[in-house]
Amino acid sequence: MVYNETDDNVDLRLCQDFGLILSVFSLVYLVICFPVGLCYNALLVVVNLSNKVTMTMPDVYFVNIAIAGLVLNLVAPVELLGPNFTRWPIWEYNNEIYITLLILFNISSLVIMYSTTLLSLDYYIERALPRTYMSSVYNTKHVCGFIWGGAVLTSFSSLLFYVCNHVSTKIIECSKMQNKEAADAIMMFIGYVVPAVAVLYAFVLILRIRKESTPLDQDSGRLDPSIHRLLLASVSVQFILWTPYYMILLLHTVAGAPGSHSSRQQHTIYVFLRCLSKLLAFCSSFAIPLMYRQMNKNFSHKLQRLLKRLHCGDQSCPHEHSTVQQVVT
Known part of the structure; x- marks a missing residue:
């Protein structure tokens, strides 16, 4: 309990109910979503990398998202079996482990959101100008390398605030950087606002292209129409699952976390919503590879x-060469 005063029966029952609900959700995720997401993310990466010749621009971005999903799959069990998510924690981690998990989670979230954003923009380029260098597989691979490096560098500034918020008593220089709201504001802006604006802009351009029928629509170099449905579905699911997490960050940035001036009930509800929003974010590593598996005809x-x-x-398989030629065509 955070507070030292005598617990009210209603607040205690509310705390127990929310803790039980969160524990059940965490257990369901670990039993069902975690193994399925881990297998399908690994399968998506292995299948595409073993068929590099047939990879298209969207495939490269989805492989990038799957790798970030694998990182989330590694973070999820450690957090969900810890004291924040379950009433029966298997372990309790210290500040160093907490910071490590936070680094991996933030980097993965940035990679997923920016890969989804660039997929939308590159798909518009491919729709407008087929077979261009901008949306080619070669160029996309280099862009994905910059995404990971950019995610590490971009999250570094917010990481300083998180680190100093936990080890400020050990480092004198951190005494001026104990503002966790600033770290959440940075992550909110670079991890949600910028991708949301870019995706909205890309969708407006894509819809405008679809309304204007041109001779390029008959070009054999265009991507399969199913990719358009996969793009719309994956982007929508990503933002549906990640929006609650970033809304909690926004709430923390604007109002701050409920403290001693707030009631125990408000604090309990805030902690429950924060953990539930993070659980939904973990579900993105489960939903996207399943959608890719079902909606991509070439997979x-x-x-x-x-x-x-x-x-x-x-031994070389018979007709393998002809199959590769057919898929490439």
Whole structure:
């Protein structure tokens, strides 16, 4: 309990109910979503990287998102089995582990949001000007490298505030950087506001292109129409699952976390919503690879080719070369 005064029965019952609900949600995620998300993210990465010749621009971005999803899959069990999410914690981690988990979570969130954003913008470029260098697979691979480096550098400024908020008693220089609201404001701006504006702008341009029928629509170099549905669905799901987390950051930035001046009930509700929003963010690593598996028509062909290659072993499989040519075409 955060407060020293005598607990009211209503507040105590509310705390226990919210703790039980959060524990059940965490257990359901660990039993169902975690293994499925881990398998499908790994499968998405392995299948596409083993068929590099047939990869398209969206495939590269989804592989990038899947790698970030694997990082979230590593962070999720440590957090969900800790004292913040369950009434029966297996372990309690110190400040160093907390900071490490926070670094991995923030970097993964930035990679996922910016990969989704750039996928929207590059898809518009591909729709407007097919077979251009800007939306090519080669260029996309280099862009994804910059995304990871940019995520690390971009989250560094907010990381300083988080670190100093936990070790300020050990480092004198951190005495002036104990403002956690500033760290949340930075993450809110770079991790949600900027991607949301860019995605909205890309969608406006894509819808404008779709309304204007041009001779380029018959170009064989265009991506499959199913990619457009996959793009809309994946971007929508990403923002639905990540918006509650960033809204909690916005609330913390504007009003601050409920403290001693607030009632115990408000503090309990705030902690519950904060943990629930983070649990929804973890679900993005489960939902996106499933959607990619169901909506991308080429994925099943790539998976079959990989299984045949594993079955053949070192010997070259018959008709493999013709299959590659067909998929590329």
